[in-house]
Amino acid sequence: MAEHNLEHTIALLTRTPATLDALLRDLPEAWTRRNESENTWNAFDIVAHLIHTERTDWMPRARIMLQSGESRTLEPFDRSGYVRESQGRTLVQLLDEFARLRKESLAGLRALDLRPEDLTLRGRHPAFGVVTLGQLLATWAAHDLTHLHQLSRVMAHQYREAVGPWAAYLGVLKCAGHSSPA
């Protein structure tokens, strides 16, 4: 069961870079550079955040959990870290970078050759306390989806007025966002 889920997780993680690429590459900046309100993220920021998590969160945390278990608390994740990933870069550069990093991460994950029982290995999260490797890897996939969810909402927001009365039928325009606590 656990092994089965890991293959599902990898299947999803493998597809995210191409999904974002198909949606965002060369899309007009009216879609990709506009956000929902002050201090919210646009598409560009979201891809930069995915790059930052790819560098600092998933595989680095998995390796710490495998090496040190509960004895070493994971570093808190820096939610503002995306800013330095995006400075002076184009969205096309970010999409390419994310695809490259994800490919490396997945090669690293496969190289670990995890057995089903490895997914029950424990680590220590700075806020949650004990977590398992399986939970971390499932979160990696769900995190891709939460940002696809956010991205579709941010983009739809740009047409909030343009759709006129049809706004009543468009669920995405009723989504208030569900941001994480800082």
Next chain:
Amino acid sequence: MAEHNLEHTIALLTRTPATLDALLRDLPEAWTRRNESENTWNAFDIVAHLIHTERTDWMPRARIMLQSGESRTLEPFDRSGYVRESQGRTLVQLLDEFARLRKESLAGLRALDLRPEDLTLRGRHPAFGVVTLGQLLATWAAHDLTHLHQLSRVMAHQYREAVGPWAAYLGVLKCAGHSSPA
């Protein structure tokens, strides 16, 4: 301004089939055939719904508005129509069909060679009353995004338990859905 938006709308509409294809083609059925609860849609149903709207909603309605203006009320949209689109078909077949239909729709839209002032042309919606062609076309793009938003939520739901305590940080798991009235 109106003309500018039409190019943005077409840019988004052009990318949706490849986006869904990149995400869903050959993804395990644990992601694509599971829904959120009884009588809700899975990924397969969502693509079938997009096919049904492509056949019956956007360009057919645009043509009625261009030909008859407010004098002919648009047909109500059949929300259960997706069922017959999906019977006996695989997800790969649905993805291919959606891509083909969208390409045809966009060729038809371009062939209309709409001028900015055409977007203010009016039609009559069965529930809303007077609507404009520009609102219909903007809704077409926002409708793609509302279903990408739904799709990411339905898929993330499958990992609701697997992520353990990280559920607290994943906004998509807090989204209650925002379904349209029937």
